[in-house]
Amino acid sequence: MKPISFLLLLTLTLSLLAQEDWAGPAFRDTRIVNGHSVETNQKGQLKFIISHRFGSIDGGLEEFYGLDQSNVRMGLDFGITKRLTVGTGRSSEQKTLDGFVKWKLLEQTGNNAMPINLTLFSSAAIRTLNIDVAQRDYPFSSKLFYTYQVLIARKFSDRLSLQLMPTLVHRNFVETIEVSNDVLAIGGASRFQLTKTISWQLEYYYTLPDQLSDIYKNALSMGFDIETKSHVFQLHVSNSQGMIEKFFIGETRGSWEDLNIFFGFNISRDFQLGGRNYK
Numbered sequence: 561m562k563p564i565s566f567l568l569l570l571t572l573t574l575s576l577l578a579q580e581d582w583a584g585p586a587f588r589d590t591r592i593v594n595g596h597s598v599e600t601n602q603k604g605q606l607k608f609i610i611s612h613r614f615g616s617i618d619g620g621l622e623e624f625y626g627l628d629q630s631n632v633r634m635g636l637d638f639g640i641t642k643r644l645t646v647g648t649g650r651s652s653e654q655k656t657l658d659g660f661v662k663w664k665l666l667e668q669t670g671n672n673a674m675p676i677n678l679t680l681f682s683s684a685a686i687r688t689l690n691i692d693v694a695q696r697d698y699p700f701s702s703k704l705f706y707t708y709q710v711l712i713a714r715k716f717s718d719r720l721s722l723q724l725m726p727t728l729v730h731r732n733f734v735e736t737i738e739v740s741n742d743v744l745a746i747g748g749a750s751r752f753q754l755t756k757t758i759s760w761q762l763e764y765y766y767t768l769p770d771q772l773s774d775i776y777k778n779a780l781s782m783g784f785d786i787e788t789k790s791h792v793f794q795l796h797v798s799n800s801q802g803m804i805e806k807f808f809i810g811e812t813r814g815s816w817e818d819l820n821i822f823f824g825f826n827i828s829r830d831f832q833l834g835g836r837n838y839k
Contacts, residue, residue: 583668586677586713586721589792590637590645590662591826592749593763593781594800594808598677598713598723600664601639604834609635609649611803613824616814633803638833651803658685658804660707668715681709685806702733707805709747719753727765729810740771743810757787761796765809772810779812794826 587597590607601607615629635649635658643664650657660683668677687703706729713723725747734741747765754760763781783796799814800807801822814820 581670581673583670583715584718586668586715586723587751587761588759588785588787589794589828591794591828592723592751592761593783593794593796593798593826594779594803595725595747595749595763595765595805596660596662596679596681596709596711597749598664598679598711600643600645600662600679601637603639603642604832605639606831606833607637607647607828608831609633609637609826609828611635611824611826613798613801613803613822615801616820616822631801631803649804651807653802653807655688656685656804656806657688658683658806660684668713675714677711677713677715679711679713681707681711683707683805685804704732705806706730707809709805721751723747723749725749725765727805727809729805731806731810736773739773743771744768745809747809751785754784759785761785761794767809775813776810777812777815779808780816781808791830792826792828795823796825797821797823 585599587599590597590599590601591609611633613631631651631653633649633651635647637645637647639645645662646660647662648657648659660681662679662681664677664679666674666676666678668674683706685705687705708728710726711723713721715721727745727747729743729745731741731743745765745767747763749761749763752760761783765779767778777799779798779800781796781798781800783794786793786795799816799821800812801814802808802811814822
């Protein structure tokens, strides 16, 4: 049997096993704080997401503790099937457009025949703000960025879920030869259910050494998810003001030690355009 045929057969077999006794979602939303969770939209489900990050709270009263400044991302995610989601969005930071594809390959089962959830994630982003380094003109390709992730999560109980996120971010353009075009990172996240509708989320991305300038930090974010019938409202604090992987993995400048951190929120609204209504 050819290797690719074996891989396809193995994937199909594991997927069928995972359908036997679903353990339920590891996370309540498709986002944890800044990054993606293993969860995907249901078939025909359109999710409208507004993500808002205020300025740093270390600006004090003069900047109203960050409330005078903000970055915004508006996005749409759509479930082509219950395992395949596509999405797009625009961030005000560097006037960046992004798009992604997300495929849930494996689902955890309640009988432990499949002990994990596994989702593949790929995105591309383009900075539409002009690059102004040494007053030179740069080609269109220099504004492109790519992200590849394997999202692995396990729901340990109705209250506790953990996730790992091995990640590669590729930047076509970097400002100096001392930094790498490719950034390898390992993310970790957790969810702890406090009440029926409120959970505590924690997310951390560690970038491997000798890839970024010393001014950049590892991104640490935490906050609460609040669920309603058709909304998920997320309140959180992070040392990253960016809302896509290019920013919060490769360009985080904030420091928790110096209180150079940012308050923010995500709010999502779900619409059912076809198929079963899961809300």
